[in-house]
Amino acid sequence: MDAFQKEIDERTNLTSSNMFELLLFRLGGVTADDPGELFGINVFKIREIVPMIPVTKTAGTQSPIMGVVDIRGQVISVIDLSAIAGCVSKNGPNILLITEYARHTQAFAVESVEEIVRLDWSQVLTAESSAGSEIVTSIARLDANADSGGGRLVQVMDVEQILNMISPVVHTLSEASSKKHRTELKPGAVVLAADDSKVARALIEQGLTDLGIPYIMGKTGKETWLQLLHMLAEAEREGVPIEDKVAMILTDIEMPEMDGFTLTRNIKGDPRLKHLPVVIHSSLSGSANEDHVKTAGANGYVAKFAIDELAATIQKALA
Template sequence: MAGVLDSVNQRTQLVGQNRLELLLFRLAGKQLYGINVFKVKEVLQCPKLTSMPKSKSVVRGVAHIRGGTTPILDLGLATGKRALDNIEDAFVIITEYNNRVQGFLVHSVDRIVNMNWEDILPPPKGTGHDHYLTAVTKLDNQMVEIIDVEKILSEVSPVNETIREGLITDDARKAAVNNKVLIVDDSRIARKQISRCVEQIGIETVVLEDGKEAWDYLRQMLADGKDPKNEFAMIISDIEMPEMDGYTLTANIRNTPELKDMHIILHTSLSGVFNKAMVQKVGANDFQAKFHPDELAQKVIDQIMARGGSVPALEE
């Protein structure tokens, strides 16, 4: 698969332009699926796999790649379909999510396409809560399904959502009173994880599903004469989202005088040394890799303590 991946420098130019690159692949049949190229480290013909005792069926084995041992997940099985046959003819997409490296076994890899997040839409209504889609799009009159990888990984290897005992002090709980946090994420699993983390501190949450919904929500607040920066102690936003990504949401907020001082944490499974540069480019206050409840909780506590634990408008 030489030439499948472009340089990181070229890819970072998409930041703040509400654009992304999708690697398209197939599991079985003609249905196309997509994954953000930012998550992809390399694509290779399926190497020799070594079975792991007591592992879940979705883990077809581990591969020894570039001096490391990488678990290989059958993406068909993981999404409720049949296992891939003839894996020696299949491909593995090596990805990095939440600072963990894993490979996804797929039937074939199609190509990389450059798209606008405005063309990436939420899954159709009525799909239910058990589906594995986080978004859909159309390409050459064909539907492309974008898989909720965070849901898959949470089922294969659940993360610890408990905040360390002693981290939430009495002072932090007092500071939490009258504070709200706006959470923006297109993954249902991620929204639940973040909400549970923030609510353990005692803070009320408002949860939205993508950047466009959040942007419309904030603008409607302004139209109604409300002040979002007083209403919310902070915004915790994913980066990859349909219609409007977290970078563009952040840039829009910073370019709006009434909103520009809002505290924004970009909370994402995107990994890589270039993340902090991207955060600085769009003007976010901080970056937090998913999902580390202690680290996220500490950043939330630091912010509400800095605000004095009260909504400024209530002190006037």
């Protein structure tokens, strides 16, 4: 038990060093004889991995929903990732990845699980600058010295986008909530926001617009960090406090190049920036992650995707 707890603590503490662990799996290829490419999912989002069990196909179920399974008394929807990715599985789905995203539990059916690899977020590049599909949020290079070329590449799935395709997220605030949480910033100040998921960015942008809050949106923690440093340099040249330029930072946790914890620690570790409020907005829910939010120094945490809670948290941080 002690060894098991030590492994959990070690894995959790990776967030203090801009590192994470990726579970690699396959979905099949273009044809039944093609093993297909490697895909990845953050280990933190996986509750357990179980062999395929009988799936009950509920009335009206359509692909990519396969049906539901009973896992120790909990009825969970099963999503066929091969169907979503357009892959042909040679042997059919053999494994269920039980995942927790944004307070919801679902099972992803995959063909096979390969291994778990430990990576630095600097080894992960956003897929939007390449030919990535809408369900791939980033590309991970498995070989640390991949600068010379030839390293293995893994497609990291945008699970938030996949779930939104199946059950669309409500992006708009209610009129009552918009009025209740509306907050005025200093003239010229903006909110800096960072998220690598398209659907999350759309929700954040709509929410900030509904609240009448100007913003600058970034796709990675590094992009937002560089934007913040640029605005700090401008403020110093003009002889004004950074608060005249930036009202707060709203950041995801999982992002290519620099994660949200590292971004938060960078801000809180700089005497010129440490007074800026930072709110973490993440699908990684649970007490362990909320504890890390406090350790990193963030001023607030809200789980995706609860637009009214996000608005309330932003208002509290800005106040």
